[in-house]
Amino acid sequence: MTKKRAAILGSSGMIGQRFSHMLDGHPYFDVVAYCASDRSEGKRLSDIWKLPDIELNPSLGSKTITVTDAAALAKEGVEVVFSGLPSEVAGPVEDACAEAGLAVYSNASSHRTDPDTPILLPEINPDHLAAIEAQRQRRRKGGYIVTNANCSVTGLALGLKPLVDAFKFTDICVATYQALSGAGYPGVSSLDILGNVLPHIKSEEEKMGSEGRKILGGFSNGRFVDAPISIEASCARVATRDGHLEAVFIHHKDMPDADRIAKTLSEFRGRPQELGLPTAPLKPIIVRREQDRPQPKLDANAGEPARAKGMAVTVGRIRVGKDRLRFYLLVHNTIRGGAGGSVLNAELAYREGLI
Numbered sequence: 030m031t032k033k034r035a036a037i038l039g040s041s042g043m044i045g046q047r048f049s050h051m052l053d054g055h056p057y058f059d060v061v062a063y064c065a066s067d068r069s070e071g072k073r074l075s076d077i078w079k080l081p082d083i084e085l086n087p088s089l090g091s092k093t094i095t096v097t098d099a100a101a102l103a104k105e106g107v108e109v110v111f112s113g114l115p116s117e118v119a120g121p122v123e124d125a126c127a128e129a130g131l132a133v134y135s136n137a138s139s140h141r142t143d144p145d146t147p148i149l150l151p152e153i154n155p156d157h158l159a160a161i162e163a164q165r166q167r168r169r170k171g172g173y174i175v176t177n178a179n180c181s182v183t184g185l186a187l188g189l190k191p192l193v194d195a196f197k198f199t200d201i202c203v204a205t206y207q208a209l210s211g212a213g214y215p216g217v218s219s220l221d222i223l224g225n226v227l228p229h230i231k232s233e234e235e236k237m238g239s240e241g242r243k244i245l246g247g248f249s250n251g252r253f254v255d256a257p258i259s260i261e262a263s264c265a266r267v268a269t270r271d272g273h274l275e276a277v278f279i280h281h282k283d284m285p286d287a288d289r290i291a292k293t294l295s296e297f298r299g300r301p302q303e304l305g306l307p308t309a310p311l312k313p314i315i316v317r318r319e320q321d322r323p324q325p326k327l328d329a330n331a332g333e334p335a336r337a338k339g340m341a342v343t344v345g346r347i348r349v350g351k352d353r354l355r356f357y358l359l360v361h362n363t364i365r366g367g368a369g370g371s372v373l374n375a376e377l378a379y380r381e382g383l384i
């Protein structure tokens with residue numbers, strides 16, 4: 030297989046650093062440009078590296094950051110762009126890349142609600158990739174944008190998919206405990222979060238509903254059709270480093286027992302597992318039986334093989350009452366909920382011949 034030339038936008042950020050690590054030695058993509066703003070121009074990755082859990086490989090650390098320029102990337106023969114840009118910047122920059130003929134895999138929210146842009150989560154909605162055909166036609170050089178969801182929605186949607194399919198649940202509530210890395214770098218001021226919990230994250234609760242319904246919905250006759258479910262969310266920022274914990278509550282008549290719920294979740298597999306994509310976790314949902322799991326510290330990096338570390342969602346404390354199901358779910362926000370989600374999306378597109 031020929032490797033495709035790739036670039037990382039926002040390479041000095043939390044998501045960008047995860048991209049650099051996850052794409053290092055990737056079998057499908059060869060990163061030839063590490064881009065950010067003029068604030069980082071000329072710095073090496075070793076100068077900006079802040080991921081405590083990843084030992085920086087020296088050949089990666091010596092890569093130099095350049096200023097983001099869509100036309101220059103296209104000229105250098107880049108075909109794929111992985112974007113970790115803030116949403117206030119991503120809209121026009123990602124559009125410029127797509128207009129220059131590049132395939133853009135984005136973490137930003139800017140294009141998630143576009144009528145011909147998928148919020149792709151390959152285990153759930155690989156068919157949504159068909160939406161890019163309309164983009165390729167409207168853009169002069171055949172480029173397109175594929176987004177992944179907000180980090181909390183990604184975890185929730187993965188946990189809901191097998192349950193919604195098997196038991197037709199429609200009434201979902203969720204409370205989140207979201208890690209600091211979810212706010213980017215430097216993120217929340219230490220004086221605001223130390224010894225504290227912040228009970229508001231801008232636009233997060235709205236996204237849980239709107240993005241969740243789009244991801245779990247269908248794509249037919251060129252249109253996205255929202256899933257007929259209600260998702261009510263309360264989102265809080267807590268002083269953990271990585272990994273968003275979510276307390277999920279589902280109301281439903283004739284609730285199946287806890288063993289059936291656990292079996293349905295742990296047996297779930299999707300298209301990435303069928304195709305054996307490099308970053309696909311063998312088991313996308315890991316069910317833990319201990320009373321004190323999942324925990325961000327112990328479970329955020331769940332997932333096998335090594336390339337899929339942090340790509341599995343962990344579910345635990347499954348409790349069933351009358352007409353009611355409760356469980357905890359944990360997702361690594363910058364891996365499965367961020368860079369890893371985009372990498373998996375691009376791997377699917379590559380295997381489908383769309384890159």
Ligand SMILES: NC(=O)c1ccc[n+]([C@@H]2O[C@H](COP(=O)([O-])OP(=O)(O)OC[C@H]3O[C@@H](n4cnc5c(N)ncnc54)[C@H](OP(=O)(O)O)[C@@H]3O)[C@@H](O)[C@H]2O)c1
Nearest residue numbers: 039041042043044065066069113115116136137211213214
């Ligand atoms: N963190 C998460 O858990 C998470 C999860 C899912 C999605 N996301 C989304 O992913 C995106 C990145 O998040 P993050 O947490 O990585 O943010 P971050 O740590 O603040 O990083 C932002 C990156 O964008 C670059 N940038 C800023 N302004 C720019 C400009 N005008 N031109 C070019 N580059 C510019 C920054 O470069 P400089 O260093 O040079 O300023 C930096 O590399 C956001 O849209 C966020 O909502 C984040």
